Amino acid sequence: MDITEIIQHQHDEQRRMFAYLEQWPRDDHDGLGAVWERLAIFLETHAEAEEKYFYPELLRLGTGGADAESVDEEVGDAVKDHNQIRQAVRAADDHEVGSDGWWTAVVDANVHNSDHMGEEERQDLADFRQQASLELRHEIALKFIRYQSQKAAGGIKPVDKDPQEFVADRGAGPETDSEKSAAEMAEEAAEGRPTTGTGETKTSSKEAAS
Numbered sequence: 001m002d003i004t005e006i007i008q009h010q011h012d013e014q015r016r017m018f019a020y021l022e023q024w025p026r027d028d029h030d031g032l033g034a035v036w037e038r039l040a041i042f043l044e045t046h047a048e049a050e051e052k053y054f055y056p057e058l059l060r061l062g063t064g065g066a067d068a069e070s071v072d073e074e075v076g077d078a079v080k081d082h083n084q085i086r087q088a089v090r091a092a093d094d095h096e097v098g099s100d101g102w103w104t105a106v107v108d109a110n111v112h113n114s115d116h117m118g119e120e121e122r123q124d125l126a127d128f129r130q131q132a133s134l135e136l137r138h139e140i141a142l143k144f145i146r147y148q149s150q151k152a153a154g155g156i157k158p159v160d161k162d163p164q165e166f167v168a169d170r171g172a173g174p175e176t177d178s179e180k181s182a183a184e185m186a187e188e189a190a191e192g193r194p195t196t197g198t199g200e201t202k203t204s205s206k207e208a209a210s
């Protein structure tokens, strides 16, 4: 697994889901609402998982990809973009599904998200591919997918972040999320508890069967 590939695939899926809406019968408001709700949950679990697991490691290792001035600039800008996408998603909630106001908000979300994904792929993902080991990319992928899988069904409450505070708080800390989690995993392994999602899934399936 590779976090940069997973993010890129999810971007493609987001593009496809906006395309479903564009082609959907305009008078099928139930269908539009259902597809939009699923997309809105996906946008937020994707953005939040990036902020939790990908950007902190990018801040630690990155140097600024492509046309980014620096790693701080590319991450700060990405968080700012996430807030704009969140704002458009909130605006859609204020309107009846299928109304002009709703479509305006959905198109705004699409515009902000398209701009953001292009920049993220060109700067953040390219930077991380150049600087991070395959082992780290695998490790972050596990955490990212695990978090998204836990949150996908119900979604999560979108919370705007201050881009400058985000960069300052996560930029040069002595202990990264990854280091903290490595310590937690070592602790769990020492106690004989499962350390991955796979282990927990097995337990759940057994419980469900009994």
Ligand SMILES: [Fe+2]
Binding pocket: 007, 011, 046, 050, 117, 120
């Ligand atoms: Fe992304």
Ligand SMILES: [Fe+2]
Binding pocket: 047, 050, 078, 082, 116, 120
């Ligand atoms: Fe993003």
